[in-house]
Every structure is written in structure tokens, then in C-alpha cells.
Amino acid sequence: MSMDSSGMIRAKSPRISELRRLIKVMCNRVVVVVGIGIIAFFILVAIFAPMLAAHDPLYTYLESILNPPSGIHPLGTDQVGRDVLSRLIYGTRISFLVGIFGVTIAGTLGMGLGLVAGYFGGWVNAIIMRCIDALLAIPPIVLMMAISAILGGGLFNVLIAIGFGMMPTYCRLMCAQVTVLKENDYILVLQTAGASSWRIMRHLFINAFPPLLVLITTNLGTAILMEAGLSFLGIGILPPTPSWGAMIYDGRRLLFSNPILSLAPGGAIMLIVLAFNIVGDGLRDALDPKLRGTL
Amino acid sequence: MVPILEVKNLRTQYKTESGLVKAVDGVSYYINEQEIVGVVGESGCGKSVTQLSVMRLINSPGEIVGGEILFEGQNLLQFKANGPEMRRIRGAKISMVFQEPMTSLNPVLTIGQQLIEILEVHLGMSRKNARQRVIEMLDLVGIPGASSRIDDYPHNFSGGMRQRVMIAMALLCNPKLIIADEPTTALDVTTQAQLFELMKSMVERFKSSLVIVTHNLGIVARYAHRIYIMYAGRIVEEGSCKEIFRNPRHPYTIGLLKSVPRLDDQEGKRLVPIEGMPPDLIQMPSTCAFLPRCSYSIEQCRVEPWPELRKVEGTKHYVRCYLKTEAWEQCRSHSATT
Amino acid sequence: MLNYIIKRAVLTVVVLFIVSFITFSLIHILPGDPAAAMLGDQATMEEIEALRHELWLDRPFFVQYGHWLSNALQGDFGKSIMYRVPVSEIIAERLPVTLYLSFLSLILSTFIGIGAGIICAIRRGSLIDQIVSVVANAGVAVPIFWLGLLGIYVFGFTLEWLPLQGWTSPFDDFLKSSKQALMPVICLSVTGSSIITRQTRSSLLEVIRQDYIRTAWAKGMGEPRVVFKHALKNALIPVVTLVGLQLRVLVGGAVLTETVFNIPGMGRLLVDGALAKDFLIVQAGVLLIAVMVSLANLITDISHGWLDPRIRYD
Ligand SMILES: Nc1ncnc2c1ncn2[C@@H]1O[C@H](COP(=O)(O)OP(=O)(O)O)[C@@H](O)[C@H]1O
Numbered sequence: 001m002s003m004d005s006s007g008m009i010r011a012k013s014p015r016i017s018e019l020r021r022l023i024k025v026m027c028n029r030v031v032v033v034v035g036i037g038i039i040a041f042f043i044l045v046a047i048f049a050p051m052l053a054a055h056d057p058l059y060t061y062l063e064s065i066l067n068p069p070s071g072i073h074p075l076g077t078d079q080v081g082r083d084v085l086s087r088l089i090y091g092t093r094i095s096f097l098v099g100i101f102g103v104t105i106a107g108t109l110g111m112g113l114g115l116v117a118g119y120f121g122g123w124v125n126a127i128i129m130r131c132i133d134a135l136l137a138i139p140p141i142v143l144m145m146a147i148s149a150i151l152g153g154g155l156f157n158v159l160i161a162i163g164f165g166m167m168p169t170y171c172r173l174m175c176a177q178v179t180v181l182k183e184n185d186y187i188l189v190l191q192t193a194g195a196s197s198w199r200i201m202r203h204l205f206i207n208a209f210p211p212l213l214v215l216i217t218t219n220l221g222t223a224i225l226m227e228a229g230l231s232f233l234g235i236g237i238l239p240p241t242p243s244w245g246a247m248i249y250d251g252r253r254l255l256f257s258n259p260i261l262s263l264a265p266g267g268a269i270m271l272i273v274l275a276f277n278i279v280g281d282g283l284r285d286a287l288d289p290k291l292r293g294t295l
Numbered sequence: 296m297v298p299i300l301e302v303k304n305l306r307t308q309y310k311t312e313s314g315l316v317k318a319v320d321g322v323s324y325y326i327n328e329q330e331i332v333g334v335v336g337e338s339g340c341g342k343s344v345t346q347l348s349v350m351r352l353i354n355s356p357g358e359i360v361g362g363e364i365l366f367e368g369q370n371l372l373q374f375k376a377n378g379p380e381m382r383r384i385r386g387a388k389i390s391m392v393f394q395e396p397m398t399s400l401n402p403v404l405t406i407g408q409q410l411i412e413i414l415e416v417h418l419g420m421s422r423k424n425a426r427q428r429v430i431e432m433l434d435l436v437g438i439p440g441a442s443s444r445i446d447d448y449p450h451n452f453s454g455g456m457r458q459r460v461m462i463a464m465a466l467l468c469n470p471k472l473i474i475a476d477e478p479t480t481a482l483d484v485t486t487q488a489q490l491f492e493l494m495k496s497m498v499e500r501f502k503s504s505l506v507i508v509t510h511n512l513g514i515v516a517r518y519a520h521r522i523y524i525m526y527a528g529r530i531v532e533e534g535s536c537k538e539i540f541r542n543p544r545h546p547y548t549i550g551l552l553k554s555v556p557r558l559d560d561q562e563g564k565r566l567v568p569i570e571g572m573p574p575d576l577i578q579m580p581s582t583c584a585f586l587p588r589c590s591y592s593i594e595q596c597r598v599e600p601w602p603e604l605r606k607v608e609g610t611k612h613y614v615r616c617y618l619k620t621e622a623w624e625q626c627r628s629h630s631a632t633t
Numbered sequence: 634m635l636n637y638i639i640k641r642a643v644l645t646v647v648v649l650f651i652v653s654f655i656t657f658s659l660i661h662i663l664p665g666d667p668a669a670a671m672l673g674d675q676a677t678m679e680e681i682e683a684l685r686h687e688l689w690l691d692r693p694f695f696v697q698y699g700h701w702l703s704n705a706l707q708g709d710f711g712k713s714i715m716y717r718v719p720v721s722e723i724i725a726e727r728l729p730v731t732l733y734l735s736f737l738s739l740i741l742s743t744f745i746g747i748g749a750g751i752i753c754a755i756r757r758g759s760l761i762d763q764i765v766s767v768v769a770n771a772g773v774a775v776p777i778f779w780l781g782l783l784g785i786y787v788f789g790f791t792l793e794w795l796p797l798q799g800w801t802s803p804f805d806d807f808l809k810s811s812k813q814a815l816m817p818v819i820c821l822s823v824t825g826s827s828i829i830t831r832q833t834r835s836s837l838l839e840v841i842r843q844d845y846i847r848t849a850w851a852k853g854m855g856e857p858r859v860v861f862k863h864a865l866k867n868a869l870i871p872v873v874t875l876v877g878l879q880l881r882v883l884v885g886g887a888v889l890t891e892t893v894f895n896i897p898g899m900g901r902l903l904v905d906g907a908l909a910k911d912f913l914i915v916q917a918g919v920l921l922i923a924v925m926v927s928l929a930n931l932i933t934d935i936s937h938g939w940l941d942p943r944i945r946y947d
């Protein structure tokens with residue numbers, strides 16, 4: 001059986017040529033290319049942070065507290081004398097860390113549960129989906145507050161909160177996709193041929209994945225935004241680690257005398273989140289078969 | 296007699312990623328009062344686009360680029376597509392029954408909400424009177440329990456019933472012309488026959504003209520007075536129903552006739568599909584578009600451009616083909632023996 | 634329809650039950666002792682033990698849960714360690730503030746979002762469409778607490794048009810209250826209106842391609858009727874889902890906005906509670922918010938049934 005049916009499946013799976021087509025369609029649009037450029041820029045900054053930053057982001061220059069922008073400190077220094085630009089550069093690392101791991105946690109849990117719920121249907125589906133509904137009722141920030149009330153802040157706890165907070169969407173989307181896909185002929189062929197559940201679920205997963213790619217892309221930005229919010233509240237990334245949200249929190253008390261302290265990191269957040277959203281949109285349009293050829 | 300609709304040299308094109316699709320390329324036809332006319336061709340040959348052009352329902356990336364559509368002496372192409380003049384004609388003087396009964400009715404509005412507004416908008420009737428009229432019409436097209444079903448949603452109806460609703464919708468304002476674009480393609484054979492009988496009796500009763508668009512020559516045989524055969528965005532043959540069935544002249548028509556079952560077929564006769572694919576409407580040759588699929592072509596077909604629609608001597612039959620009378624007689628007898 | 638509503642309501646009760654369980658176990662399953670966390674580092678073992686006993690923390694898990702749930706159902710959430718008054722009293726004071734702001738911004742963002750979405754869809758590709766699309770894109774990406782700070786800096790500090798921050802009840806001084814509430818409400822609405830605009834636009838564009846819209850044109854209906862009667866109701870189905878989900882986003886936003894503008898609402902209470910390790914407040918707050926969000930989901934589901942007749946009969 002395996003030759004025949006897996007041949008059919010391969011024909012249905014997103015293939016390399018499909019990937020090329022996607023990239024081609026996306027690169028046809030200037031905004032999307034700009035978005036990709038911005039993301040690439042921030043990735044490079046994150047990787048080469050030690051080389052790009054002129055100062056140690058944690059070092060406090062006690063003799064130059066709250067300096068205005070100058071040649072030595074292009075964005076000035078904060079209230080304890082740390083170089084703002086260097087902190088901004090290192091903050092990129094935290095943001096990407098949170099984005100990537102937050103989405104990984106949310107995606108793995110959510111897609112896994114969604115796959116199981118969609119594949120087995122019936123009671124399994126009902127139980128999983130009710131739990132997901134319940135989780136959906138608790139906003140991620142609120143979830144984080146519950147966690148931090150006991151455990152305090154910190155990167156790991158932030159990731160748990162963000163991961164669980166974003167998980168329900170993955171689960172629902174995956175479940176909906178799988179419920180439709182499993183009625184497809186090629187899955188029925190697999191089933192009649194006696195393929196194991198595990199194998200069928202793998203095929204279902206591969207075919208249900210493309211639309212979730214859009215969610216993953218935009219959620220990379222959402223996670224960064226959430227982390228910033230949590231850190232801004234003082235229950236996220238703990239000081240003195242340079243996180244953009246925490247920098248806004250620190251700078252907030254000096255808003256009127258030294259606005260750049262809080263406004264600069266906010267700009268960085270907005271830029272990277274915007275870039276992820278634009279690329280996500282581009283991806284969605286490129287994947288949408290109904291829009292094919294019109295872009 | 297002045298026809299109620301006369302289309303002259305209509306050209307409609309779609310701009311797509313892969314090029315300009317000439318979906319309708321110089322189509323001319325007319326419909327007389329109280330006449331039932333069939334438009335027949337394989338799918339993708341431009342039947343729907345032609346009818347939608349008449350209704351001015353062509354959306355981007357499509358565009359009507361030339362021709363005239365004369366209805367009651369006015370050229371419809373002079374009006375704005377969704378302007379007041381067209382709105383007054385659509386649904387009131389020309390109405391349309393679409394192919395997909397499952398998707399052509401709005402799922403979130405009741406049948407009543409979708410039908411009553413037609414009378415309100417076009418005839419200025421009060422809601423109460425309009426409702427009464429709609430119930431009568433639903434009754435007329437054979438929907439049992441019309442007075443209660445009027446408040447049901449489309450998903451409560453079967454495909455055949457929905458198409459009856461569409462027919463009632465088309466008849467409401469007593470239009471001059473009804474265009475039925477493959478109204479029964481999605482339905483089973485028994486329902487198809489019932490619906491055509493219904494449409495025939497309705498247009499006779501309301502004294503309307505009817506255009507039946509279909510890819511099935513067998514269907515129009517029973518109902519149409521006159522038939523147009525379309526191929527690759529053009530009309531290739533025109534004639535009365537009898538003429539087309541007795542003396543088909545275009546090899547494509549002959550092919551179509553061989554590929555559909557007919558009620559008077561002898562048992563054991565094989566159906567022969569036309570070989571090859573319909574042409575690419577983007578890169579059309581100047582020679583006959585059917586040439587690559589034609590088994591009777593002569594030298595002239597290969598060198599000279601596709602001829603215009605020409606009258607066959609001594610008949611009311613028009614055809615777009617170089618084959619001489621003797622030739623097509625030969626090819627028909629040839630087809631009879633195979 | 635009634636059947637449908639009852640079915641949805643029953644499901645909501647089930648979900649609420651699960652929510653209460655999650656809320657409770659969050660605090661009690663996580664490694665860490667709430668009593669120790671509350672009392673801080675200097676507390677002696679005896680003090681911690683005494684508090685554990687007082688808070689029923691030394692009982693089996695399910696006994697604790699039952700005790701907490703039955704009390705909570707009667708509106709008793711215990712006594713706050715931080716404020717030394719019953720949690721329910723503090724919440725009664727704080728909740729209306731957040732509800733007021735959230736309600737205003739929910740309405741604002743729904744109206745702006747649907748309105749702008751319709752305009753963009755009808756005038757697709759026009760200058761207005763392009764501008765709105767860019768703004769909506771930015772609106773989804775902007776950190777709202779940062780936007781709030783920017784607003785305070787520009788309109789409060791530099792231009793001196795609006796008060797910097799603070800809160801006054803609309804019943805005490807309506808004008809002052811409105812001035813103070815303006816920026817927070819706008820901040821809170823930014824994300825929602827952007828998301829709703831985008832969804833309305835794309836789903837209306839999707840609906841306009843459908844066969845039944847062609848039928849409406851073919852019946853000779855004019856553009857307003859085609860858009861508002863035939864297309865909008867269909868297009869709003871996914872938008873309603875989104876508006877329902879907005880409450881979830883809104884609560885998150887309220888926490889941030891209340892912090893930025895120094896407003897004594899539920900969000901601020903929760904943050905203070907979390908920072909002070911006052912887990913009774915956090916527990917009560919999480920439960921209440923979850924209940925509100927679930928109720929919003931129920932309303933969403935019912936609106937769905939109203940908009941889409943196919944759902945009612947499922
Ligand atoms: N929206 C569209 N975009 C691009 N091409 C179209 C569109 N609608 C129709 N066409 C083209 O017009 C041709 C005729 O279509 P149509 O009139 O629907 O065929 P049919 O005869 O089956 O009704 C098709 O081959 C198709 O390529």
C-alpha cells in the first residue's frame with residue numbers, strides 16, 4: 001500500500017516548488033520585502049550584539065547618569081548610567097528569545113492537542129476543546145499575574161505564560177483543519193490500507209500546517225509585544241536584564257525630562273512587531289488559493 | 296419583427312496573470328419576443344460571460360471592450376454598470392437564473408426577505424402586498440406550503456427547490472427576458488426535466504423570452520426554438536432547433552451531437568466524446584479555433600483565417616466553416632457509420 | 634434558537650467550572666508556598682504555619698478547592714493581606730472602573746473598526762484604503778502602554794490639552810472624568826479597532842465575491858442595499874467572533890493602560906496583588922475576569938446564531 005498511497009500524499013503535500021512559488025509571490029510585493037528586511041536586520045543585530053554594542057549593557061557609568069545623546073552614548077545613558085543604545089541592542093536578543101520560545105511552546109502544545117482533538121473527534125475533542133475554551137477565558141497577562149504572584153517574574157515564567165496564553169488559537173485552528181482534512185480521500189485510503197494512527201496523524205499534520213505558518217509568523221511579533229507588556233508591569237523579565245519593555249518601565253518616571261529613554265525602545269518594539277505582521281499578511285495572501293494570480 | 300434583445304459583436308476580456316483572456320470575442324445574436332433560444336457549448340467557451348455581459352455583471356479583472364447590446368432599442372453598454380438605468384432593467388425586465396442553486400441564494404436571509412425586496416424596489420409595492428405576491432409566485436412554481444416556507448432559509452431547501460425559488464425570483468416582475476445559465480447542471484436528471492417543463496410553461500404563461508444556456512445539446516432539443524452553438528468565445532453555428540439536429544453543419548456541432556445521449560437513440564449506440572482540449576483563450580490562432588480537433592479539415596482551413604458566420608444557401612442556417620455542402624454531408628454519413 | 638441558547642449556556646457553565654479549577658490550581662499546584670510568599674523572607678516557620686492553617690492551605694487539595702469555590706459562589710473571596718479588608722469589597726470598588734473604560738472602548742473600537750473596514754472594502758485600492766490599512770497595521774503592532782506614554786508626553790505635557798493621568802468617577806465630575814478617560818479609552822481601543830478594521834475589510838471583500846452577491850446585483854438592487862443588507866450580515870459573522878475575543882485583549886490592555894494612566898481599576902489591583910504576592914486578590918481577579926470573558930463568549934455565540942441561521946439548527 002505504502003508506495004501507492006504515499007505517492008498520492010506527496011502529490012498533495014506542500015512541495016519545494018510550492019515553497020518557491022510562495023517566496024516568489026511574496027517577493028513581488030515591496031512591503032513584504034521591506035518587512036523581511038527589517039526582520040533580517042534585527043536578527044543580525046541580535047546575533048552580533050556584542051560587536052555592535054559599544055558598551056556593556058549592564059555597566060553603570062556612575063559619572064555619567066542621564067547623559068543626553070552624545071558621541072560616546074548615541075542615545076544617552078539611563079538613570080543608573082547605563083548606555084541606552086547598548087541596552088537596546090542587547091534587548092533584541094531577549095525579544096527574539098521570547099518570540100521564538102514562546103511560539104514554540106504555544107505551537108507544540110496547541111497543534112499537538114488540536115491534532116489529537118481533530119483526529120479522534122467525539123469525546124476527546126469535546127474535553128480538549130472545553131479546556132481550551134477555559135484557557136481562552138484567561139488573558140495571557142492575567143495568567144502571568146497569577147504565575148508571578150507565586151513564582152515571581154523571570155524569563156522562564158514569562159515563556160510559560162506566553163506559551164499557554166497563545167496556545168488556544170493553535171489548537172482551535174489545527175483542530176478545524178484536521179476535522180476537514182481527515183475526510184479527504186487520501187486519508188481514507190490510508191485508513192483502509194491499515195496505516196497506524198501515528199502515520200495518519202503525521203500526514204494530517206503536514207497538510208494542515210501551511211495556514212498555521214501565518215499564525216506562527218504574526219505570533220512571533222505578538223509574543224514580543226506581550227513580553228514587553230509584562231516587563232513594563234514589572235512582572236516580566238527581571239532587571240537588570242535589558243528588555244525593551246523593562247526599559248520603557250524604567251524610563252517612564254523620567255518621561256518629561258528624558259523621553260528618549262522610554263520612547264526609543266517602544267519604537268523598536270513597534271518596528272519589529274509590524275515587520276512580523278506584514279510578513280504574516282504577505283504569507284497569508286500568498287497561501288490563499290482564491291487570491292492566486294491576482295497579486 | 297424587432298428582436299427584444301440584439302447583441303452585436305460583443306467582446307469581453309479578462310486581464311489575468313498569464314495574459315489577456317478573450318472570453319467573448321465578437322459574439323452577435325438576437326432573441327425574439329416569446330422565443331426560447333438555446334446557447335450551447337463546452338464549458339469554458341464563454342457562455343456565462345456572454346450572459347453576464349448582457350446583464351452588465353462583469354467584474355474586474357473582466358471588462359467589456361466592444362460591441363453593442365440593444366435591449367428595447369437602447370444600447371445597454373452606454374449605461375454605468377451599476378447605475379440607475381441598469382438597476383431598473385435587472386431583475387425587472389431581464390432576470391437571470393444562475394447555475395449554482397447552493398450558493399446563489401443568500402444563506403443568512405430568508406427566502407421571503409430575498410424575494411419581497413424585488414417587488415418593493417422595482418414595483419414600489421408595500422411589504423404586505425409584496426409578500427402575498429411572493430407567496431402566490433412560490434405556489435405557482437410548485438413549492439408546497441409556500442405561505443410558511445417563505446420564512447425559511449435557503450439551507451432548508453433541496454437543490455431542486457432552491458432552483459424553483461430562483462425561477463420564482465426571476466418571474467416576479469414579469470420580465471421580458473429570462474436568462475437561465477445552466478440552471479439544472481448541478482441537479483439530477485428527473486429534477487432537471489421537471490424544472491425545464493416548469494420554465495417552459497412559465498415563460499409561455501408570462502409571455503417572456505427565455506435563453507437556455509447549457510453544455511448539453513440534448514436538453515435544448517425539446518425546448519428551444521432556435522440554437523446558437525458557441526466555441527472558444529464565438530458563435531460557430533446558428534439555426535432552428537430542427538435544422539441543427541437534422542442538418543448540423545459545423546464539425547463541432549456534429550461532435551456535440553454525437554457526445555450527448557438522445558431520447559430517440561437506438562439502443563447500443565455509443566457516445567463519442569470530442570477528442571482534444573478546448574483552445575487556450577489567451578493565444579488564439581487566426582485560423583479556425585476548432586482546427587486542431589477537427590477531423591474533416593481541408594487545406595483552406597489551415598491557410599485562411601476563420602471565416603465569419605455565413606448563411607447556408609436557401610436556409611435560415613448560419614455556420615462558421617469552410618466545408619462545402621457535399622463535404623459535411625459526407626462527414627455526417629461518416630459519423631453515422633462509426 | 635432557544636434550544637441553541639440553552640445548549641450554549643450549559644457549555645458556558647461547564648467551561649466556567651473548568652476555569653475555576655484552572656484558576657485555583659494555578660496558585661496551588663505551582664511550586665512555591667503562597668503563605669511563605671505572602672509573608673516574605675523574614676517570617677518564621679510558626680507564622681507561616683499559622684497562615685497556612687488560616688487559609689486552609691494545610692488541607693487536601695480538593696477540600697481546599699471545594700471550600701474556595703463554595704465561598705466564591707457566595708461572593709466571599711477571603712480577606713486581602715495587602716489591604717486587610719475583604720477582597721470582594723476592594724473588587725466592588727475597582728471593577729466598575731475597568732468595566733466602564735473597557736465598555737467604552739469596546740463600543741468605540743467596534744464602531745470604528747466596522748465602519749473603517751466597510752469603507753476600505755468598498756473603495757478597495759483607493760487612497761483611503763491604503764492609508765487606513767497602514768494605520769491599522771501599525772495599530773496592531775504598537776505597544777499600547779508606550780502609545781499611552783507618548784500621548785501623555787504630547788497631549789498632556791507638551792500641549793497641555795489633557796490631564797496627565799488619574800481617574801475621577803463620571804458621577805462625581807463628568808467633564809473632568811471624560812477628559813481623564815479620553816486618552817485611556819483611545820489607547821485601549823487602538824488594538825481592537827485595528828484588528829476589527831482588518832477583519833471587516835477582508836471578510837467583506839471575501840463575501841462580495843460570492844455568488845449570492847451577484848444574485849443581488851442581478852435582481853437590480855443598489856449598492857447600499859447590496860452592501861448593507863446582503864453582504865454585511867455575512868461578513869460580520871467572523872467579525873463577531875473577533876469582537877467577542879476582544880474582551881480578552883481588552884482586559885490585557887486594561888492592565889497596561891491603568892498602570893500608565895494611574896487608574897485604580899481591576900488591572901492595577903491585579904498587578905499590585907501579584908507584586909505583593911497577595912494571592913487571594915489574584916485568584917479572585919483571575920476568576921472574575923475569566924467569568925466575564927466567558928460570558929462575552931456566550932453573547933458572541935448567541936449573536937452568531939442570530940446572524941447565521943445555519944448555526945441555530947446544528
Ligand atoms: N473571473 C474570471 N477571471 C479570469 N478569467 C475568467 C473569469 N471568468 C471567466 N473567465 C474566462 O472566460 C472563459 C469563459 O468562461 P465562462 O463564460 O464562464 O464559460 P462557460 O461557457 O462554461 O460558462 C473561461 O475559459 C475563463 O478562462
Ligand SMILES: [Mg+2]
Nearest residue numbers: 342343476477
Ligand atoms: Mg458557465
